[in-house]
Amino acid sequence: MKSYFLSVIMGVSMSTASLFSQSGGINPNMGHLFLLSDARTRSISPENFTGEKGMGAMATLKEGSAAEAARDLGRGWKVNPYIRIRPGETFILAEIEGSGMIHHVWMTPTGNYRLSILRFYWDDEETPSVEVPVGDFFASGWGFGNEPQINSLAVCVNPQNGFNCYWQMPFRKKCRITMENLDYQELILYYQIDYSLTDIPGNAACFHARFRRVNPLPLEEGYTIVDGIQGKGHYVGTYLAHGANSPGWWGEGEIKFYMDGDNAFPTICGTGEEDYFCGSYGYEMRRGKGGRDVYTSFSTPYTGFHHVEDPGLKYEQGRFGQYRWHILDPIRFEHDLKVTIQSLGWMEEGKYLPLQDDLASVAFWYQTEPHSPFPDLPSKEKLIILNTEPVDHLAKGKEVQLLEKPSLKYNHSPSTLVNGITGTTNFRDGHWIGFEGNSPETVVDLGELRNVSGIKTAFLSHPDSWIFLPKSVTFSVSADGKAYRSFGRFFHRARKGESGPAIKVFEKKRKLKNVRFVKVAAQNIGICPKWHKGAGGKAWIFIDEIIVQ
Numbered sequence: 001m002k003s004y005f006l007s008v009i010m011g012v013s014m015s016t017a018s019l020f021s022q023s024g025g026i027n028p029n030m031g032h033l034f035l036l037s038d039a040r041t042r043s044i045s046p047e048n049f050t051g052e053k054g055m056g057a058m059a060t061l062k063e064g065s066a067a068e069a070a071r072d073l074g075r076g077w078k079v080n081p082y083i084r085i086r087p088g089e090t091f092i093l094a095e096i097e098g099s100g101m102i103h104h105v106w107m108t109p110t111g112n113y114r115l116s117i118l119r120f121y122w123d124d125e126e127t128p129s130v131e132v133p134v135g136d137f138f139a140s141g142w143g144f145g146n147e148p149q150i151n152s153l154a155v156c157v158n159p160q161n162g163f164n165c166y167w168q169m170p171f172r173k174k175c176r177i178t179m180e181n182l183d184y185q186e187l188i189l190y191y192q193i194d195y196s197l198t199d200i201p202g203n204a205a206c207f208h209a210r211f212r213r214v215n216p217l218p219l220e221e222g223y224t225i226v227d228g229i230q231g232k233g234h235y236v237g238t239y240l241a242h243g244a245n246s247p248g249w250w251g252e253g254e255i256k257f258y259m260d261g262d263n264a265f266p267t268i269c270g271t272g273e274e275d276y277f278c279g280s281y282g283y284e285m286r287r288g289k290g291g292r293d294v295y296t297s298f299s300t301p302y303t304g305f306h307h308v309e310d311p312g313l314k315y316e317q318g319r320f321g322q323y324r325w326h327i328l329d330p331i332r333f334e335h336d337l338k339v340t341i342q343s344l345g346w347m348e349e350g351k352y353l354p355l356q357d358d359l360a361s362v363a364f365w366y367q368t369e370p371h372s373p374f375p376d377l378p379s380k381e382k383l384i385i386l387n388t389e390p391v392d393h394l395a396k397g398k399e400v401q402l403l404e405k406p407s408l409k410y411n412h413s414p415s416t417l418v419n420g421i422t423g424t425t426n427f428r429d430g431h432w433i434g435f436e437g438n439s440p441e442t443v444v445d446l447g448e449l450r451n452v453s454g455i456k457t458a459f460l461s462h463p464d465s466w467i468f469l470p471k472s473v474t475f476s477v478s479a480d481g482k483a484y485r486s487f488g489r490f491f492h493r494a495r496k497g498e499s500g501p502a503i504k505v506f507e508k509k510r511k512l513k514n515v516r517f518v519k520v521a522a523q524n525i526g527i528c529p530k531w532h533k534g535a536g537g538k539a540w541i542f543i544d545e546i547i548v549q
Contacts (some may be wrong), residue, residue, distance in 0.1 A: 010065035019533040023067050024198030026101045026170070039101075041532035044094045045191060046080050072466040085116075085187040087415070095190060100197040102169040108161050109134050111411060111430045113143050114383045115182040116189075122206045123173040127373040131395035132211040132528065133383065134179070136362050139304070139323045141241030143385050145426040146319070148306035151299045154237060154325045154364075160428075167236075167364065169207040170200045182380050185413030185430065198365055205233050205366035210374050213382065214357035216245055217343050222256075227338040228375075233367025234330035235337060237323065240277075243358030243385075244318035246345070247293075250355055252357040253342030256258060259333040268331065273341060277322040280304035293318060302327060317358065325364075339363060373489075386421065394452070395444045395518065395548040396420045403441040407540075410434045417457075418444060423544045425501035427460055427467060431545070437538035439470070439524040444546055445517055449479060452515040455487055456507035459522065460542040462500035467540040469494065470522035473506045478517040487512070496531040503544075 025037025046065065048056035057076045061067040065081030078121040085091045109116055113135025120130035130137075139155050140147040140163070150157040156164040169175075175195075181187040210226055217223055225238060235257070247330055255276045257268035270276040274283055279298075283305050288294035295307040297484065308319035331337075343355040400414035411430050423431030433440070455475045471494075475487035488508030524541045528534040 007503075022216065024200070025196060026168070026198055028103075033135075037198070039196040039433040042096075042100075042195055042197060043361070044096075044193045044195075046083050047078075049094075049547065051094070051195070079441075082188055082190045085179060085181040085183055085189060087181055087186065087413070090178050090187075092176065092178050094175065094177040094193050095196075096171070096175040096195065098174075098197055099172045099200050100170070100175070100195050101200065102171075102175065102193060102195045103166070104194040105163075105165040106194075107134070107163050107189060109163075110188045111144070111181075111185055112384060113140065114188055115184060115380065117180040117377065119178045119180070120169065120174040120207070120209075120388075121174075121178075122169075122171045122369065123369065127371075129206055129369075129371060130207050130209040131374055131377065132362050134163070136211055136239060136241065136360060137209060138165060139239045139321060141239065141317050141321055141360055142308050144430050145424075145428050146308045148297065148304070148321055149299065150304055150306075150323070151301075151327060152304060153301045153327055154322065155323070159517070167207055168346050170204045171206070173198050176434070178237055183430075184415040184419045185411050206369050206371075207364075207366055208233075208371060209362055209364045209497070211360070211362050213358075213360035213378055215243065215360075215361055215382070216356040219356055220354045222342050223359045223361075223469060224342045225339040225341060225361045226365075228372050229333070229337040229338075229365065229367065230372045231367045231369075232333040232334055233365055234338075235326060235363070235365040236330050236340065237325045237327075237362075237364035238339070239278075239323045239362040240273075240341070241320070241358075241360040242273075242320045242322065242343075243360075244320070244355070245357050245456040246320075246355060248322075248345050248353075249285060250318065250343070250345050251282060251355060252344035252346065252352060255339065257340045258340070259331070260335045260337075262338075273322075273344075276304070276341075277305060279305050279322075279323050283307070295320075312532075337365070355482075358360065359363050384421075390420045391422060391545060391547060392420060393547045393549055394446055394450055395546055397440070398447055399445040401443045401445075403443065404435065404438050406440070407434045407436045409436075414442070417442060417543065417546045419545070421545070422458065423460070423503075425460070425462070425503060427462060427465065427501070427542050432460060434467075435524060435541045435543075437526065439522055440541055441519070441521040442543070442546060443481070443517055443519050445481070446515065446548065449514045449516050452477065452487075452510075452512050452518075452548060454507065454509040455518060455520070455547070456505055456549075457520055457546045458505045458544040459501050460500070460544070461498060461502045461504055462542075463494075463498050464500065465540070466528055466532075466534050466537065467503050467542055468525050468528075468543055469524050472523045474519075474521045475508055476519045476521075477512060477515045478519070479514045481517045484519060486515075487518075493527055494525055496529075502541075509549075518546065520546055 025039035042051040059080035083410040119128040251273035255270040256266035
């Protein structure tokens with residue numbers, strides 16, 4: 001009897017080892033971690049764009065993105081750890097020849113996540129199998145500064161925006177990954193893509209992910225998470241960024257999976273939105289201080305919920321993120337799949353209330369190729385999340401020149417100052433330009449002579465982060481860009497006890513004719529005052545939109 005059980009155990013072990021060997025080491029879980037494989041490990045990053053063996057850390061001080069920081073250390077000392085993607089540019093993050101498997105993607109982007117589009121192409125396909133804004137791909141759809149902390153098997157988000165993806169992505173001939181910057185400002189991106197070069201089994205399906213957004217959802221219409229999937233495969237995950245455009249509970253809607261010829265009625269129908277994402281009873285929705293709704297966020301290996309808390313009352317809508325990974329319960333389909341979800345709340349009389357909310361989703365699935373081409377993404381205007389109302393003014397979209405060099409640690413694109421979007425109290429939201437120790441001086445070219453009735457701009461006060469209001473702000477105008485005349489001047493003195501974050505708007509109303517150039521100059525206090533915890537250190541100035549009326 002003992003020999004029988006020993007034979008069974010040895011047979012299972014040998015079978016497992018054989019399976020792992022045959023798979024080329026593409027399933028490295030804890031149960032297989034001790035088994036050897038012929039797969040070759042490679043990694044692509046700005047320090048090795050091709051992932052080739054022995055080709056990492058070769059950037060010179062002449063070409064490296066961080067050459068200034070490494071100037072005293074030289075080649076090999078973190079010379080090129082990040083890339084810059086200019087507005088309107090698409091950058092090839094990775095191009096891999098041969099067969100293999102992507103195991104892990106890490107990145108930490110700046111700027112507007114919804115305007116940074118991540119795409120994956122498998123083999124020789126012309127249309128992407130993955131096309132998703134970068135934040136939503138990593139289950140962080142509410143933008144810079146609003147990232148949840150996620151501890152799941154497929155996606156991990158670590159403070160502040162350490163984005164990690166562990167979806168396994170096989171390819172047989174080629175893999176190409178790109179990032180497109182749709183924003184008005186430059187995108188700074190640190191990233192690393194870890195993969196194996198190995199044989200891929202014949203029954204391995206390709207990874208897909210597709211984004212969709214509707215705001216507002218038309219009255220009494222269901223929201224389509226994904227449709228038009230054709231082929232054999234299995235659905236493995238949903239991320240939903242739900243913006244509640246009205247007060248009260250918003251999560252009663254049912255999710256429905258229409259598969260393999262389903263028409264009016266689905267094969268799988270859930271019982272409610274928070275039920276599908278494995279929560280219950282409104283995620284413990286309750287009243288908090290000031291009468292605001294409070295929820296209980298959570299993150300688990302397969303499901304999670306995140307409430308974007310709004311202590312500063314910046315947003316009119318409630319904002320929520322939810323993920324559900326079908327890792328142990330994939331939804332398999334033979335020919336086709338469509339996934340929808342309703343948006344429902346409650347009326348006072350105990351009836352369902354159809355909602356017109358802001359819904360943005362990512363569907364994740366594996367399927368055989370070729371796949372049906374995706375519809376076009378929403379326009380830039382329909383992609384972005386506005387924390388404040390857009391501002392239309394004479395300087396919007398005009399040419400801007402920064403006469404003083406801003407800090408490269410944060411957004412430093414001059415166009416940010418005239419993009420029509422004002423910043424929040426979060427200096428990392430991508431709408432502020434920071435100056436460390438020096439004083440900003442900016443010139444806006446209106447393009448032609450205009451009649452002007454007012455100028456205003458905003459500065460951030462956040463002493464806890466060494467950010468102070470300027471000692472003075474001066475507005476001046478010119479017809480030719482040479483001779484300037486004063487339009488207004490303001491003064492401020494930093495005082496002990498000033499707190500933040502807070503936004504200070506400097507505005508001057510005055511009618512002038514024949515104005516083409518507008519100059520805004522601000523004087524930095526230089527160093528933190530004696531009463532400040534950073535006394536003697538360089539003080540920061542953060543400037544926002546320059547509005548010309």
